[in-house]
Amino acid sequence: MQILLADDEKPARGELRYLLEQLEETAVFYEARNGQEALDIVAQQPVDVLFLDINMPDLSGVAVAAAIVENPALWNAGRVPIIVFATAYSTYAVRAFELAALDYVVKPYSEQRLAQTMVRVRQSLATQAERVEKQSALKRYVETAVSATPLTKIWGEQENKNSLLVDYADILWLEADGKRVTMTTKAGQKLLLRYSVKGLETRLTPHNFARVHKAYLVNLNHVAEVVPWFSGTYLLRMADADRSEIPLSRQYSKQLKELIGHF
Numbered sequence: 001m002q003i004l005l006a007d008d009e010k011p012a013r014g015e016l017r018y019l020l021e022q023l024e025e026t027a028v029f030y031e032a033r034n035g036q037e038a039l040d041i042v043a044q045q046p047v048d049v050l051f052l053d054i055n056m057p058d059l060s061g062v063a064v065a066a067a068i069v070e071n072p073a074l075w076n077a078g079r080v081p082i083i084v085f086a087t088a089y090s091t092y093a094v095r096a097f098e099l100a101a102l103d104y105v106v107k108p109y110s111e112q113r114l115a116q117t118m119v120r121v122r123q124s125l126a127t128q129a130e131r132v133e134k135q136s137a138l139k140r141y142v143e144t145a146v147s148a149t150p151l152t153k154i155w156g157e158q159e160n161k162n163s164l165l166v167d168y169a170d171i172l173w174l175e176a177d178g179k180r181v182t183m184t185t186k187a188g189q190k191l192l193l194r195y196s197v198k199g200l201e202t203r204l205t206p207h208n209f210a211r212v213h214k215a216y217l218v219n220l221n222h223v224a225e226v227v228p229w230f231s232g233t234y235l236l237r238m239a240d241a242d243r244s245e246i247p248l249s250r251q252y253s254k255q256l257k258e259l260i261g262h263f
Helices: 010-023 035-044 061-070 091-098 111-126 128-147 197-207 250-260
Strands: 002-006 028-032 049-053 082-087 103-106 153-157 163-167 171-177 180-185 190-193 209-213 216-219 223-228 234-238 245-248
Touching (some): 002 010, 010 049, 010 111, 028 035, 049 061, 103 111, 153 180, 171 197, 197 209, 197 216, 209 245, 209 250, 216 245, 223 250, 245 250
Parallel strands (some): 002 028, 002 049, 049 082, 082 103
Antiparallel strands (some): 153 190, 171 216, 180 190, 223 234
């Protein structure tokens, strides 16, 4: 069993690892100091179980779960890894996601409670039906929970695999090419994202982003003008140094007119 512990507090990671090592002597452990590190590890290693701290800065445990659910490339053997949320919240507060994750553990950790969790983990690993059920429930939960809290920053990956945290205000547009989503920033950077365009659309719409094409999600704050193209279609000319042009499809023209007025 391969277990990933993601928590920005080193003592909390150490305590959790120590307790789990007493329960799972043959397990392989990985540790992540933040949400992005957790995603990087999952992308490189076939992780079976993730213990995700809910309150990590920049990228919360829920956001990490959302990124994994939305990206099959991060799954293990075609299945979403088992998610266990770790939190300092009261039992009452965690009921909202109790049904979505396989389980949750509350800080400070209890050896008895972790033992119960690992029994469920082992049973779930052996039972395909429960994993499928939890995978569907987790997907529904993270779609609701993450969209209810609009993003203010997004992690993007450079070609050298280093990651940058970009404020939504500094994003010009997002472009999808198959399963690959690229973010273009005001600084001219092209960064790879681990999110789907559909998921990002839901979360970024409150920040004046709009879908203008099946392949493009644009920050309307950086649109300089809308110019006619051909056969009644338009281009969005962006306010960057290159005056980049983004196609506006007929499908989204009416919606955009309602947002910014006639053009």
